[in-house]
Amino acid sequence: MAPKILIVLSSFDRIQANDHPTGWYLPEFAHPWEVLHTKAELVIASPKGGAAPLDPSSVKMFESDPVSSKFLHEQEALWKNTQKLADVLPRAGEFDAIFYVGGHGPMFDLATDATSIKLIQAFAEAKKPVSAVCHGPCVFVNVTTPSGKPLIAGAEVTGFSNAEEDQVQLSSVMPFMLEDALQKGSGGRYVKAAEPWGEKVVVSRVAELGGPLITGQNPASATGVGKALAAALGV
Incomplete structure (x- = not known):
């Protein structure tokens, strides 16, 4: 039986400070999906449910990337009809792993979302893989273990770097x-x-719970995170 993976997208669509449209980042969903969709059942969720906002800048930036382009034109239903995180939480036990797509959106909603934090705790305590790419690892920052320590305490981890944030000129917001x-x-x-x-x-x-923690730094790491998650699930 194929494993079941919960993929989480941001519901946040605009940075108020600079009136900048944002959301989840195209290649960071497209590339892991390309790796995983034939090996696992994928369920897509977001804090608000329904349509999850795709960052328009990622469409432009990756228009010449065949994987992203194909995904954009063929799989729109995946992000237009997401399940609400609060509805998924009682069913967390059905899933074998959780994966967070990056983009600047998660920094504003998922990093502090109480339902997301509970979901991650449930997966981590069950020793199921928790994974994220680019800005996605922000979702782990406010998660604690049963003893009250940060979930990522003592664990090697990566995510979007300060230098990369400076280069896209969004550090100030x-x-x-x-x-x-x-x-x-x-x-x-x-x-x-x-x-x-x-x-x-x-x-x-x-460190405290023993389950897999998989993180990728940036869009270039998206395929690798998908492959690492597949490996962790043995598919």
Whole structure:
């Protein structure tokens, strides 16, 4: 029987500080989906349910990427009809892993979403893989273990770097800098690629609970995170 993966998208669509449209980032859903959709059952959810906003800048940026382009034109139903996280929470036990797509949107909603935090805790306590790419690892920043420690304490972790945020000129409007928050929560175990925008995928463990923790730094890491998640599930 194929494993069942919960994929979570942001519901946040506009940064007020600069009136900048945002949301989830196209290749960070397209590439893991390409790896996983023939190997697992994928269920898509978001905080508000319904249509989850796709960051228009990611469509433009990746228009020449065949995987993203094909996904954009053929799979729209996936993000137009998402389930509401609160409706999924009671069914968390049905799933074998959870994966968070990046984009700037999660920094504003999923990082502090109480339902998302409970979901991650449920997966981590069941030793099921928890995974995220780019800004997606922001969802782990406010999650604690049963003993009250940060979920990522003592775990090697990656996510969108300060240098990358500076280069896209959005550092000034972020609620926090992801690299700094991951560095603090992990106890100094944040790692990144040698150069900005280089691929970096980290397969680690939730130190206190023992389950797999999979993080990717940026869009270039999206395929690698999908492959690492497939490997963790044995498919």
